[in-house]
Amino acid sequence: MELNTKTKSLAKVQTHLVAECFNKLYIGGEFVDPIDGEKYPTYYPATGELLHEFPRGKANDVESAIAAANAAWAEGTWAGMPAASRAEIVAKMAQGIEDNLEMLAEIEAADVGKPYRQAAKGMGGAAGEGKYWCSLGKALDAEQDVPVNSGGGEGGVPPSEWNVVYRRDPIGVIGLISAWNYPMNVAFRKVAPALVAGNCAILKPSEIAGLSCMFIGKLAQDAGIPPGVFNVVTGDGEAGAALAASPGVSMISFTGSTLTGSKIMGACAQKLSQVALELGGKSALVVFDDTDLDKAVETTMKGFLTNGGQICTAHTRLIVQESIKSPLLKKLKEELEKLPFCTDPITEKDRGDRAWEDGMTDVVQPIVCDSQHKKIMGFLHEAKRAGVEFLTGGNVPDAETVGNSGGYFIQPTVLINVERDADVWQKEVFGPVLSVRSFSTEQEAVLEANSTAFGLASTVMSADPAKAMRVANRIRAGAVYATSNGEGLLAEHPAVSRGGFGCSGIGREKGIIGLHEYTELKSVNYTGFSLADAKK
Numbered sequence: 048m049e050l051n052t053k054t055k056s057l058a059k060v061q062t063h064l065v066a067e068c069f070n071k072l073y074i075g076g077e078f079v080d081p082i083d084g085e086k087y088p089t090y091y092p093a094t095g096e097l098l099h100e101f102p103r104g105k106a107n108d109v110e111s112a113i114a115a116a117n118a119a120w121a122e123g124t125w126a127g128m129p130a131a132s133r134a135e136i137v138a139k140m141a142q143g144i145e146d147n148l149e150m151l152a153e154i155e156a157a158d159v160g161k162p163y164r165q166a167a168k169g170m171g172g173a174a175g176e177g178k179y180w181c182s183l184g185k186a187l188d189a190e191q192d193v194p195v196n197s198g199g200g201e202g203g204v205p206p207s208e209w210n211v212v213y214r215r216d217p218i219g220v221i222g223l224i225s226a227w228n229y230p231m232n233v234a235f236r237k238v239a240p241a242l243v244a245g246n247c248a249i250l251k252p253s254e255i256a257g258l259s260c261m262f263i264g265k266l267a268q269d270a271g272i273p274p275g276v277f278n279v280v281t282g283d284g285e286a287g288a289a290l291a292a293s294p295g296v297s298m299i300s301f302t303g304s305t306l307t308g309s310k311i312m313g314a315c316a317q318k319l320s321q322v323a324l325e326l327g328g329k330s331a332l333v334v335f336d337d338t339d340l341d342k343a344v345e346t347t348m349k350g351f352l353t354n355g356g357q358i359c360t361a362h363t364r365l366i367v368q369e370s371i372k373s374p375l376l377k378k379l380k381e382e383l384e385k386l387p388f389c390t391d392p393i394t395e396k397d398r399g400d401r402a403w404e405d406g407m408t409d410v411v412q413p414i415v416c417d418s419q420h421k422k423i424m425g426f427l428h429e430a431k432r433a434g435v436e437f438l439t440g441g442n443v444p445d446a447e448t449v450g451n452s453g454g455y456f457i458q459p460t461v462l463i464n465v466e467r468d469a470d471v472w473q474k475e476v477f478g479p480v481l482s483v484r485s486f487s488t489e490q491e492a493v494l495e496a497n498s499t500a501f502g503l504a505s506t507v508m509s510a511d512p513a514k515a516m517r518v519a520n521r522i523r524a525g526a527v528y529a530t531s532n533g534e535g536l537l538a539e540h541p542a543v544s545r546g547g548f549g550c551s552g553i554g555r556e557k558g559i560i561g562l563h564e565y566t567e568l569k570s571v572n573y574t575g576f577s578l579a580d581a582k583k
């Protein structure tokens with residue numbers, strides 16, 4: 048039988064997935080089958096066809112991985128190496144991502160349903176960020192045995208008979224639990240700093256889309272990471288919960304929803320272990336009436352449609368100054384209704400989502416899976432029932448519009464005059480859904496922007512730099528953007544730390560502060576000899 052184009056592209060990705068690393072757990076330096084032998088299916092979001100079945104690790108597999116990691120931790124070789132030497136090894140893993148970029152990007156395009164070009168850009172970002180973490184190995188070594196600093200406070204210098212230095216120790220065995228929307232980026236952003244800092248780790252990727260993360264086990268093996276120092280257990284919430292609850296795990300670094308983050312924090316509270324939580328958001332785009340209309344529309348589209356709205360920093364609340372609300376919404380509706388659907392993300396190499404490159408969002412990708420599709424449609428049905436006004440969208444596109452693909456598509460949707468207490472204003476929908484409110488004064492704009500429990504990111508657009516910065520400084524969010532033209536929206540840099548206020552998280556990722564999250568600060572008092580004597 049002649050395969051259609053989409054099935055052909057899927058078949059190509061499936062040839063990558065026959066490799067051992069995509070079919071086994073990685074524990075103690077070896078690829079192993081899950082103890083109960085169960086598998087989990089994952090589907091191509093653009094067509095709903097079966098993409099792959101990967102091992103379903105359960106609590107018993109998690110226990111084996113924790114035992115392997117604790118054995119490596121007790122043996123101590125990895126933690127005992129200078130951070131710069133560890134970084135040289137982890138850098139080989141980052142290079143491995145770059146060397147396999149096309150294959151990994153095709154896998155993510157098929158697994159998440161994101162256009163290939165965007166997947167490739169994300170994969171390049173993961174490799175680049177990994178190299179950045181490795182470049183910090185020397186910086187971490189330079190932070191060992193540093194004399195105590197009074198911080199400028201009076202009376203803060205220890206008495207002269209005391210000799211005190213600070214060290215940054217690894218924490219121990221760390222559970223890394225990641226989300227599906229940018230699988231490799233989210234996972235490697237945890238793996239690289241955790242290992243460079245000297246910890247042993249177990250990665251538990253998302254069951255919704257985590258195939259690319261399974262390759263990190265192979266990268267670790269090829270790079271020569273000692274057995275047990277790094278492990279990968281694929282599985283669902285059961286495996287994640289077992290990792291979080293185990294007394295053999297000293298820290299959980301988690302990226303995912305606020306609900307799960309709260310459960311993880313509860314589990315860690317029982318044993319007082321560390322947590323770093325990168326959670327959901329409901330970011331605001333505040334547009335003042337001196338903003339160029341076309342730029343405002345472009346920025347709005349990029350803000351809520353990048354990765355199909357499935358991005359933690361998606362700007363899903365538009366807060367527009369009353370005086371330009373009508374023309375802005377008119378143009379937004381026109382532009383959104385022109386957007387084509389991306390019916391074969393794997394082959395979307397030429398058009399793709401150019402959001403990261405030139406600010407344009409030119410294609411609508413499918414939702415990652417059936418359950419997320421149902422969840423988003425649930426929000427829309429409830430909004431309809433509650434009488435929320437729809438400017439555009441709100442439905443599944445008809446089969447013809449999406450080439451009879453059978454994929455999990457939703458029309459880009461704009462809800463207007465939304466009440467402040469409505470679910471679609473307060474909750475993270477995680478799909479192509481924008482809620483709009485308006486303001487008259489600067490003070491109202493700030494109140495609107497700060498009117499949810501989240502605080503991950505937000506953007507202010509104005510031609511007046513002083514106003515843009517003033518308002519940005521009053522928004523309670525871990526990353527704010529002030530811009531006259533929308534440039535840089537959603538931009539991230541490995542050296543720039545970010546994280547959430549409120550329900551968006553605890554702790555910071557990236558930058559030297561992000562590396563410190565994987566260490567414990569220790570003071571060492573020494574008397575009766577000099578530090579130089581101790582280092583002879």
Ligand code: NAD
Nearest residue numbers: 225226227252253283284287288303304307325326327359
């Ligand atoms: P999720 O919370 O459903 O799942 C995340 C991970 O947690 C998965 O690996 C899952 O298997 C695991 N898990 C589920 N239940 C668990 C439990 N009880 N104990 C331990 N682990 C458990 O989130 P998701 O749907 O995979 O991801 C989307 C969410 O992630 C969105 O809220 C998004 O905003 C957020 N996110 C945040 C950032 C950030 O940097 N702040 C980045 C990407 C995604």
